[in-house]
Amino acid sequence: MTREIKVGISTCLLGESVRYDGGHKLDPFLRDTLGRYVAFVPVCPEVECGLPTPRESMHLVGNASDPRLVTTRTGIDHTARMKKWAARRLDDLAGEDLCGFVFKRNSPSSGMERVNIYNDAGRPEPARKGSGLFAKAFMERFPLIPVEDEGRLHDPKLRENFIERMFALRRWRSHLSEGLDLGRLVAFHTREKLLLLSHSPKNSRAMGKLVAGGKQQKPSALYDAYERLFMETLALKATTAKHVNVLQHLLGYFKTNLSSDEKQEMLAIIGDYRADHVPLIVPITLVNHFVRKYGQTYLAQQTYLNPHPVALQLRNHV
Numbered sequence: 001m002t003r004e005i006k007v008g009i010s011t012c013l014l015g016e017s018v019r020y021d022g023g024h025k026l027d028p029f030l031r032d033t034l035g036r037y038v039a040f041v042p043v044c045p046e047v048e049c050g051l052p053t054p055r056e057s058m059h060l061v062g063n064a065s066d067p068r069l070v071t072t073r074t075g076i077d078h079t080a081r082m083k084k085w086a087a088r089r090l091d092d093l094a095g096e097d098l099c100g101f102v103f104k105r106n107s108p109s110s111g112m113e114r115v116n117i118y119n120d121a122g123r124p125e126p127a128r129k130g131s132g133l134f135a136k137a138f139m140e141r142f143p144l145i146p147v148e149d150e151g152r153l154h155d156p157k158l159r160e161n162f163i164e165r166m167f168a169l170r171r172w173r174s175h176l177s178e179g180l181d182l183g184r185l186v187a188f189h190t191r192e193k194l195l196l197l198s199h200s201p202k203n204s205r206a207m208g209k210l211v212a213g214g215k216q217q218k219p220s221a222l223y224d225a226y227e228r229l230f231m232e233t234l235a236l237k238a239t240t241a242k243h244v245n246v247l248q249h250l251l252g253y254f255k256t257n258l259s260s261d262e263k264q265e266m267l268a269i270i271g272d273y274r275a276d277h278v279p280l281i282v283p284i285t286l287v288n289h290f291v292r293k294y295g296q297t298y299l300a301q302q303t304y305l306n307p308h309p310v311a312l313q314l315r316n317h318v
């Protein structure tokens with residue numbers, strides 16, 4: 001990457017003692033591993049809107065569409081205060097060029113989803129779940145920026161998808177920084193084609209048609225449509241079956257190169273991956289070996305083969 005990847009994050013996840021009880025919720029993977037590849041922009045809504053540490057705990061009260069932020073013991077309503085601060089903070093974050101945000105799960109200000117909403121008697125309503133006030137405002141303001149909470153990132157597949165989308169958004173924004181140009185967009189799409197295919201063959205075809213008909217659209221409209229579909233496609237789950245489809249597609253590029261033994265080795269490893277005996281990194285490593293061995297220039301530029309730093313080990317899970 002030629003430009004820094006900035007990621008918003010709930011401050012407590014970096015080990016800062018800003019929680020209501022004066023503690024923190026350090027996530028070592030985020031701070032010490034992912035933090036080697038991104039620049040975090042910490043945000044603590046409750047402290048930044050002027051509340052002290054420690055402070056009385058709060059929860060959401062009312063209806064899911066427009067809950068109130070209320071202290072649990074004294075019933076003080078901080079909704080207006082939080083919303084006023086959030087509007088200003090989102091304006092600031094708009095200038096940070098964020099490529100993702102990691103929220104603190106279950107937080108009444110920063111929870112991404114499934115945060116308990118209580119009734120006026122102080123009891124949680126099972127059917128009432130929502131988002132923290134700041135998290136909701138962020139997602140409404142920046143719908144295409146990848147978001148997750150640290151709890152969901154313990155799932156290897158969700159972690160891989162989130163980080164993959166962060167790096168993809170950085171590539172897209174780097175592309176945008178050089179101006180709108182159909183030829184360059186075609187080249188960008190060509191590099192991303194197999195990665196998109198691993199998430200949605202249907203959307204991949206739609207994006208190909210969109211780019212192919214680019215001359216019939218205004219550049220701004222074309223780029224807006226492409227960006228939306230690009231990020232929406234990558235948000236879809238990349239399943240084992242979809243990866244197998246891409247791996248078999250990759251094999252076709254070597255039909256005049258591979259020896260009979262090499263082809264059988266590749267097919268056997270794809271079969272092992274399909275059966276969940278080996279992680280995705282195994283067939284990907286072999287493909288990258290063949291790319292170098294046989295000078296496959298088209299595949300060498302495919303981001304699918306190297307969408308994020310190998311050291312993050314995001315493709316090492318079965």
